[in-house]
Amino acid sequence: MQKRKPKLGQNFLVDDTARHAIADALGDISKRTVIEIGPGHGAITDILAGRSRSLIALELDRALAAELTFRFRNQPNVKIVETDILKTDLQSLIPAGETADVVGNLPYYITSDILLHLFAAGREGALARAIVMMQREVAERVAATPGVRDYGLLSATAQMNARVETLFTLPPSAFSPPPEVYSTVLRLDFAPRFAELGVDTAGFDTFLKQCFAQKRKTLQNNLRNAGYSLQTLATAWPEGTPPLARAESLTLEQMAAIYRALTQPGV
Numbered sequence: 717m718q719k720r721k722p723k724l725g726q727n728f729l730v731d732d733t734a735r736h737a738i739a740d741a742l743g744d745i746s747k748r749t750v751i752e753i754g755p756g757h758g759a760i761t762d763i764l765a766g767r768s769r770s771l772i773a774l775e776l777d778r779a780l781a782a783e784l785t786f787r788f789r790n791q792p793n794v795k796i797v798e799t800d801i802l803k804t805d806l807q808s809l810i811p812a813g814e815t816a817d818v819v820g821n822l823p824y825y826i827t828s829d830i831l832l833h834l835f836a837a838g839r840e841g842a843l844a845r846a847i848v849m850m851q852r853e854v855a856e857r858v859a860a861t862p863g864v865r866d867y868g869l870l871s872a873t874a875q876m877n878a879r880v881e882t883l884f885t886l887p888p889s890a891f892s893p894p895p896e897v898y899s900t901v902l903r904l905d906f907a908p909r910f911a912e913l914g915v916d917t918a919g920f921d922t923f924l925k926q927c928f929a930q931k932r933k934t935l936q937n938n939l940r941n942a943g944y945s946l947q948t949l950a951t952a953w954p955e956g957t958p959p960l961a962r963a964e965s966l967t968l969e970q971m972a973a974i975y976r977a978l979t980q981p982g983v
């Protein structure tokens with residue numbers, strides 16, 4: 717086994733039950749294209765190769781990509797691509813008119829960037845489902861509901877793009893070498909809510925960033941810092957929303973109502 721490259725987040729899964737549970741969480745993939753992020757030594761790849769119609773595994777580490785290319789050389793449904801997931805256009809990997817599912821024990825140093833990359837592909841209609849493992853604390857933020865301590869920009873962004881379900885948590889001993897943190901597996905079913913909530917994608921993304929800019933400030937103060945006047949905010953503020961509310965206490969429906977009132981006054 718090659719030496720671990722800590723910079724690439726290489727903690728390999730060695731728990732047999734867990735790697736099967738991750739593959740099982742995808743459901744029936746016999747007719748699906750599956751994209752694996754960071755296959756490493758193939759702990760999950762081995763299982764998916766025998767189950768999926770087509771498996772495309774994206775690995776940045778040249779030696780690992782070569783190892784897997786050799787191992788799967790006689791399986792025409794498996795394609796190993798040496799590439800950076802963040803620089804890969806996922807839609808271009810998927811047959812026209814179809815969607816793919818994603819699986820990955822993610823390199824933790826770029827978890828948020830990978831999630832944003834997946835949400836962008838989900839909005840394009842390229843992805844149906846993702847089973848992704850990440851540091852437990854990050855998973856808790858992705859899955860948190862409004863009003864709880866962990867709810868913030870990552871939760872709101874994730875839940876504008878997907879239904880989030882927490883599946884299970886693994887201790888450091890499930891990996892080699894063991895990381896310093898616990899890890900949690902999430903299921904994301906891509907279901908963008910922008911049209912349903914009457915907001916435009918790019919504008920509402922920016923608005924959410926403005927709303928959550930400073931956690932200790934009220935939502936109105938964050939929006940004043942973003943350039944909205946007190947008077948504009950007072951006129952647009954929906955009835956029933958406390959003026960001193962913080963962004964993390966509001967539902968996505970309430971956030972969207974404020975955004976619509978600010979950007980489409982009189983509608």
Ligand SMILES: C[S@@+](CC[C@H](N)C(=O)[O-])C[C@H]1O[C@@H](n2cnc3c(N)ncnc32)[C@H](O)[C@@H]1O
Nearest residue numbers: 727728729754755756759776777800801821823
């Ligand atoms: C946590 S390991 C998981 C390996 C394997 N899937 C497993 O479960 O044992 C993360 C993997 O992602 C790869 N990786 C890191 N950065 C990447 C990137 N930007 N694009 C694609 N793969 C990357 C690493 O080389 C490593 O193989």
